[in-house]
Amino acid sequence: MKKITILSFVFFSIISFSQEDKEKIKGNFFGGFESNSQWYTNDKDRGINHPEDPFRSNNYLNANYNYGKWTAGVQGEGYLPNALLNYNPKYEKANVATYYLNYRSSKINATAGYFYEQFGSGLLLRSWEDRSLGINNALRGGKIKYTPTDNLSFTALYGRQRTGFDIANGDVFGFNSEINLFRMLKIESSDLSLGFSYVGRKETTTIINPNFNELTNGFAGRLNFSKNSFYFSAEYNFKTEDGILYDSKTVYNDFVKPGSALLLNGGYSKKGFGLDVTLRRLENMSFYSEREPEVFSPEKTSIYYNDRLMNFVPSLTKQHHFNLANIYVYQAQARVSLDFDNGIAKAGEIGGQIDIYYDFPKETALGGKYGTKISANFSNWNNLKGDYNLFPPEYKTDFLGAGEKYFSDFNLEINKKFSKKFSSTFAFINQYYNNRLITGAANTVIKANILAAEFDYNLSKGRAAKLAIEHMWADNDRKNWIAMLFEYNINTRFSVFASDMYNYGYDKDANLIDHETDPFDIHFYNFGGAYKKGSTRFAINYGRQRGGLVCAGGVCRFVPPSTGLGMSITTSFN
Amino acid sequence: MNKFLLFILFTANISLAQQDFPKITLKNLNNQNINTSDFNKNDRLYVYSFWATWCAPCIQELESISDVYDDWKSELDLEIIAVATDDSRTEKRVKPMINGKGWEYTFLLDTNQDLKRKLSIANIPYLVVVKNGKIVYIQNGHTPGAEDELLETLKGL
Numbered sequence: 111m112k113k114i115t116i117l118s119f120v121f122f123s124i125i126s127f128s129q130e131d132k133e134k135i136k137g138n139f140f141g142g143f144e145s146n147s148q149w150y151t152n153d154k155d156r157g158i159n160h161p162e163d164p165f166r167s168n169n170y171l172n173a174n175y176n177y178g179k180w181t182a183g184v185q186g187e188g189y190l191p192n193a194l195l196n197y198n199p200k201y202e203k204a205n206v207a208t209y210y211l212n213y214r215s216s217k218i219n220a221t222a223g224y225f226y227e228q229f230g231s232g233l234l235l236r237s238w239e240d241r242s243l244g245i246n247n248a249l250r251g252g253k254i255k256y257t258p259t260d261n262l263s264f265t266a267l268y269g270r271q272r273t274g275f276d277i278a279n280g281d282v283f284g285f286n287s288e289i290n291l292f293r294m295l296k297i298e299s300s301d302l303s304l305g306f307s308y309v310g311r312k313e314t315t316t317i318i319n320p321n322f323n324e325l326t327n328g329f330a331g332r333l334n335f336s337k338n339s340f341y342f343s344a345e346y347n348f349k350t351e352d353g354i355l356y357d358s359k360t361v362y363n364d365f366v367k368p369g370s371a372l373l374l375n376g377g378y379s380k381k382g383f384g385l386d387v388t389l390r391r392l393e394n395m396s397f398y399s400e401r402e403p404e405v406f407s408p409e410k411t412s413i414y415y416n417d418r419l420m421n422f423v424p425s426l427t428k429q430h431h432f433n434l435a436n437i438y439v440y441q442a443q444a445r446v447s448l449d450f451d452n453g454i455a456k457a458g459e460i461g462g463q464i465d466i467y468y469d470f471p472k473e474t475a476l477g478g479k480y481g482t483k484i485s486a487n488f489s490n491w492n493n494l495k496g497d498y499n500l501f502p503p504e505y506k507t508d509f510l511g512a513g514e515k516y517f518s519d520f521n522l523e524i525n526k527k528f529s530k531k532f533s534s535t536f537a538f539i540n541q542y543y544n545n546r547l548i549t550g551a552a553n554t555v556i557k558a559n560i561l562a563a564e565f566d567y568n569l570s571k572g573r574a575a576k577l578a579i580e581h582m583w584a585d586n587d588r589k590n591w592i593a594m595l596f597e598y599n600i601n602t603r604f605s606v607f608a609s610d611m612y613n614y615g616y617d618k619d620a621n622l623i624d625h626e627t628d629p630f631d632i633h634f635y636n637f638g639g640a641y642k643k644g645s646t647r648f649a650i651n652y653g654r655q656r657g658g659l660v661c662a663g664g665v666c667r668f669v670p671p672s673t674g675l676g677m678s679i680t681t682s683f684n
Numbered sequence: 685m686n687k688f689l690l691f692i693l694f695t696a697n698i699s700l701a702q703q704d705f706p707k708i709t710l711k712n713l714n715n716q717n718i719n720t721s722d723f724n725k726n727d728r729l730y731v732y733s734f735w736a737t738w739c740a741p742c743i744q745e746l747e748s749i750s751d752v753y754d755d756w757k758s759e760l761d762l763e764i765i766a767v768a769t770d771d772s773r774t775e776k777r778v779k780p781m782i783n784g785k786g787w788e789y790t791f792l793l794d795t796n797q798d799l800k801r802k803l804s805i806a807n808i809p810y811l812v813v814v815k816n817g818k819i820v821y822i823q824n825g826h827t828p829g830a831e832d833e834l835l836e837t838l839k840g841l
Binding site for chain 2: 138140141142143144172174176214226227228231232236238239241257260263290293301303334336339341375377379380381382383384385386388422424425426428429430431465467468469483485531566568569570571572573574576599601602605640642644645646647680681682683684
């Protein structure tokens, strides 16, 4: 209690620090604080008992000090008394999480300590932080970036990845270069830039006479071209032979393969119109700083918590904002899986997506007085075509050729503004989700159609109301859903919301996806409010969280079904 | 451990100083390197709007400002810099979406969220107004229809 008193005293004294005092001190202080907590309650209707510690919270305090060319910073994290449910069990209690010292001049940018970095699109290396997913795979070591001219840059780095409050056993080496070729040659009418990366991961293995090197090498070449309204980019990544996980937990010495990723993107866009096409082929591109995961329980390994992940393989599908469109979410298939029990054989994915944006001009029949905007997106992903052998594990893929389908999503969104105060969005979404092949959990394929509408009405002085209605027709799993959301901004600082999701038309004996399934006939209600001012936001909500995937940036985290009171505080001090 | 947190808070306390906007190099839509310190016209208001192609309220905010942007510019010396925090999942969608919407802002790509992290931004949309290199105003979240109020605030900066 005494500690809390002292802490709150210090905290409030920061807030009340006078402007006059600030002027006296040179240098620059910046940072932020984030706290997400949940009071889990029992829910008889859902048969949920709260965990032993019903109150749990994740807290992050980040503080940095800059003086001239030097910046130093530290991040403390506290999971008190425990982390929110289903976060990586390695996030325990409070401790220093990351720290760094950075020197920056016009040509040199050097960091010692923990750092974040991404080469190209991240298919070989990306270290980043996503608190909602519990990902922080910052590298601890050193990084130096040299930029001799505006058109050239070189980065070299060494480090070990953060895992919980510890670091992983594998050494990571990286080199990256970027060249703006046309600008270097003073060709002004178009742009051509090139990139080359190397990423090495060295980890000792306990396997005697391994059929693979302890050092796995990754190479990538990239090219970016644009001229007027047209643009094109290509990227090829190659990973040398490495042992593959057989039962998803241990490396099998007789199953050694290289990996590769090809990414192509092109498009055409001008005012009022945009077209974009992306194609990607992945084969055996999972890349972790330790080959074998840490096993926490039969179902849960460090891979399940996205721990020690070195690269970023996002699912290239539309990230929907409507709730029901986020029930069947695709996850990119980078890993090789030959699952004897479920008869699943896959080595990657092949597919693509197309986006179209069109803005009907104002004062035309379809544009109306305030304009109409449409966007359409279509994505389709399949397994790699090839010959797969479950035992002994072996596969041989075709370079071009699609195997069984994982997922597709066709969606159309229309945005119409009727008056200065009233606007609306209508969406149609058609999804195909092959759960057997994607997660291997249930032998279920789902076809779903979703219709959604959102209406926004703005009153004066920051008062605004939003109503969203959604319906999903699904032919399998839990079948149909209906969802509603009402949001009201009382003024520019206060807002409140209420929402509900309800599932109907189900067959109780159906082959369901979730292993921690909710019972049927449940209203997933939620209500709450938020207050914001400056950089500070405080939000509170009470309700039911459906068990399932929470995704950000194409990476997902499984959250268990829960009921309770949630609170979140975020602020930054600059 | 609590000693450590206490230490950070004390450090924060004594060093809470000026409000410089971070100097950082990001790419623009033409793949050129742009440093935030290049936005340095004397007394001009630089409004950094952090958004993403998947963030509906962000798009709503940029849409409504887009309708009045010309009026704002006639009243104030101001430039809106829309910083896309899209990672490589959705980054490719930025360019066609901007053109499809017909927005006329200055655009930057913060693909690995370096600038967002430096400003400790937890949620978007998030506006940071910078004048003469200093942060003079922050607004987090978007309130539909509050553009007039934002304009009044900007006039007072």
